[in-house]
Amino acid sequence: MIKRVSLLFFVICNSVNSQQDSLYLKEVSITATRSERLITSIPLPFQVLNSNTIHLNSSVRLQDVLSEQAGLSIVPQVNGLGNGIQIQGLNPDYTLILIDGEPLIGRYTGSLELSRISTGNIKKIEIVKGPSSSLYGSDALAGVINIITDQAYSKKLNLGIQCSSRNTWDLNALGSYSYKKWRANAFVNRFSSNGYDLSPDIYGQTVSPFTNYTLSSKLFYTLNSHHEFQLNFRQFNEYQNNHYQVINAKDSIKVEGKGIVEDWNVNPIYKFICNPRLALNASYYYSQYKTKTELNGLESQTLFYKDKFNQKFNRLELIGNFKLNSKNKFVLGLGNVSESIQSSRYGDENAKKQNTEYTFIQHEWEPTPSWNIITGFRIDNNSAYSMQWSPKFAMQYKVNSKTSVKFSIGTGFKAPDFRQLYLNFNNEAASYSVYGTQVVVNELLKLKDQNLLDQIYIPLDNYTKIDAESSLAFNMGLIHQLNKSMRFDFNLFRNDLEGLIETQIVATTKNQRNIYSYTNIKRAYTTGIETNFSYTIFKKLNISLGVQYLLAKDKNVESQVRNGQIYHRDPITLETYKIKSNEYFGLSNRSRNQLSLKLNYTIPKMNIDLSCRFIYRSKFGLSSTSGNVSGITVPQSDINSNGILDKYDLFVNGYTLTNITLGKKLGELFEIQIGSENVSNYKDPVHIPNLVGRNLFINLHYKLIKS
C-alpha cells in the first residue's frame, strides 16, 4: 500500500513539473545580455517574477512585489520621502530600474520611488544582480530591474479593483487588441489612499493622502517580416495633500499644502530584421519628471516652503545583433544621452545639463553546448566626470542536465548625480547647508567676503572635481535541479566599491551653521551568499525558501578599527576603549540575515489558491537621516558618536512580516481575492516609518473579454 502511494506521488510530481519546466525552459529574456536569451543560459545571477506570482500575492504596487523577495530589501529614502530597493547590500541609488528596457528617471533624492509603478500591466519583472554597467552604463552597479509590461499579443480586456485599509483604492483596466499588422494596448490605473499616521499625537500624518493616475499604451505595427515599428507612451500624475508638523529652529510649525508629481515618457522604436543573422534596433526615449511642493503655515497662511524639480532625459540608441554562426553572437550598441535638471535646490532656476555618449560591444560564445561565455565592455564619455570603461566577463558551465555553475566578474559605475554637483541647499531649521562640488568653493568665498565664515576645515584650494563611483564585482553560483519537484540554487557575491561619494563637513558659519559638500572618500565592500530552495509537493503545495547572508562594511573604518583608531567611551564611567574588529557591525541600514518563506497551496477542484509569505529581516542600524518632514526625529544608531556602527550602538530590532492571500476563481472570468499584509501588525514608527501596520484587502478581477 505504501509503495503504491509513493509511486502515485512520483507520477503526479512528474506530470506537473515537466509542464512548468518546459515553460520555464523556453522563456527568454533580453535584460541580462540585450540579446534574446533563454533564461536557463544566462550566466549571471538572474531572477524572474512573472505576472502569476504578482497576481497570486495580489500586489498592486512594485514595492509590494519586490519586498517579498529574499535578497531584495525595501529601505526608506534618506529623508523619509518614499522607498527604494537594496540589492546585494547596495543602496537604492545603485540599482537601475527600467520599464520595457528604458530607464525610469526622477531620482529626486537619490533613489526611485517604487510606489510610482502599478503592477496591473506587468507581464514579468526581470532582475539581474551584480553590475551591468557593461551594457547599461551608470547606475547599474548593484543590478538592473526590468519591468516588462503587456505586449498586446491577444485580444483582452481585464478589469481589476482592490479596496484595502486606510481607504486605499486601486482601480485598473488593461485592454489589448490586434488587427492584421497592428497590435495595441492601453492600461489605466487610479490609485488613492488616505495615507497613514504612525504618530497620532503629532499633527499631520506620516504619509499624507494622495491620488495618482497611470496611463500607459503601446502601438505595434509589423510591416513585414523585416520591419517592425513600436510606439510606447506612459504618463503618471500624483497629487498629494500634505499636512504635517515641521521641526523648525527647535520649534515646530504646522504646515499644509499641495504636492504634485508628474512623470511622462514617449518611446518610438524601429526594428529592422535584415536577415536571420542580423537585426537592428533604433530607439528614441524622452522622459520628463516634475515635482512641485508648496507648504503654507497652517496658522500664518504664509508660504513656508517651496520646492520644484524638473528633470528631462533624452536618449537615442542604436543596437545591432549579429549572429556570426551558431556558436558566436555579437551585440553592438551606441547611443547618446542628454539630460537636464532644474531644481529650486540648485540655487538658481537655470537648468543644469549633461551629455553622455556611449558605445558597447558584447560577444556571446558557445564553444560546446555545455559552455557559454560572454565578454563585453562599454565606454561612457561624459563632460562632468572622467571616461568610464566597464568590462564584463561571464560564463556558465552545464555540468550535467541537472546542474550548472555560473561565474561572472564585472565592473560597475555610478556617475556623480546632479545633486552632488549642483546642490545648493540650506536647511536653516536644522542649521546646516549642503553644496554640490561645482558650487561649494564659490559659496564659501561669498560667505568669506560677507565675513560670515567662522571656520573652514579644508583649505579652499584643496577641492577637486568629484569622479564617478566604481565597483568591481564577483558572482559565483550553482543551480541544481535535484529532481522534477526540487530546485536549489546559491550565489556567492562580492562587490568592492571605490570612491563612494559622501558628504563631509567643510566649514561652519558664525551662526553655527555647518556646511557640507561631497567627496569621493569612502571605500566599502558588500559580500554574502544568497540561496533559494523550492519544493513542490503534489500538485498542491509549493514551498520556497530564500535566504541571504550579508556583510557590508566600510573599508576605511575597518582598517581604522584594526589599527585601534576608533573608540568607545562609556557614558557612565567616561572610560575610553578601543573598538575591536568583531565589534564593528558594518554599514547602516543593512541586515545581516534576510529570509523569505513562501507557501502556496492550490485546491484545483475548488479553484482556490492560498498563499502565505513570511519575510524576516535581522537587526540593523540607522545613520543620521538628514532632514525631517513628518515631525518625528529619527534617532541615529551611533549613540557613542564614534562615527561607526558598533556593538555599543542602538540597533533597530529585527522583525518578521506575514502576508496572506486567499483567492477563488468563480468561473472562467471572475476572481475574488481577500487577504492581509503585515498580519501581525508589526510597527516601529520611529525607526521604520515606511512600515505600515496591518493592511486588509479585497480584490476583484474580471475578464471582460477572454484572451
Next chain:
Amino acid sequence: MKLFTLFILIIFCSLIYSCTDDNPSTTPGISTTINNLPADPTTGYDPVTGAPIGDKKLFTFLKLADSSIIPNSDSATNRWDIGFKATTIIINSGTSGPGQAGAFIFNGIFKDLKSVPKDSFFKTDNFPLYAIGKSWSLYDNSAMIVRAVPGKVIVLRTADGKYAKMEILSYYKNAPANPNAFVDQARYYTLRYVYQADGSKNFD
C-alpha cells in the same frame, strides 16, 4: 560654585606638587575636570530663521594653569590659552592671539597618553582654519545634537609654552548621557585636562 571647588582642588594639587621633589621631569601633571563651562550660550532660537538668540558672539577664555576664566578684555594678552564659542575652539596663537599656543588632535585613549608624542607638529590658528577644528565633535543633523567623539585628545601647548592634554566629554549642560536638543542646554562644555606646569612634555 563648581569653579570654586576646582580652584580649591588646584591649590591643593599645587601644594602637593610643591612638597614633592623638585625634579621637573618626574612631576605628574595636574588633572582637572571642568563642568558646564559656558561657551556663549543662547537664550533661544529665532522661530523663523533658526538663528541663535541671546548669544554675545564672544569666546570664553580659559587659562589652564589655574582653570580660571579670563575676561574678554584680556583677549589680546598672554593670559588665556584656549577659547570656546559654541563649537568653535581657538588657541592663543596666530590669528587668534599673541601667545605661543599650539594644538593638534591625537587619536587615542586620554589616560594612555603619557607624554607629547615625539615629532609632534603643533598647529596654530590661521583664520578661518583653526588648529583644533571640528574632528572632536559630530553633528547629528536629525537630532540636531553635537556629540563629543571618543578617542579625540587635544594636545595643547599653552600661551606660555607649557604642555597639556584635553578631552571634551560633553557639549550640554550637566553632560546628559543622551542629550536632547529640545530639553538640554547646548554650549556648556564638560572637559578634562592634564596640565604639566614644569614645562616638560610628560603628563604622568
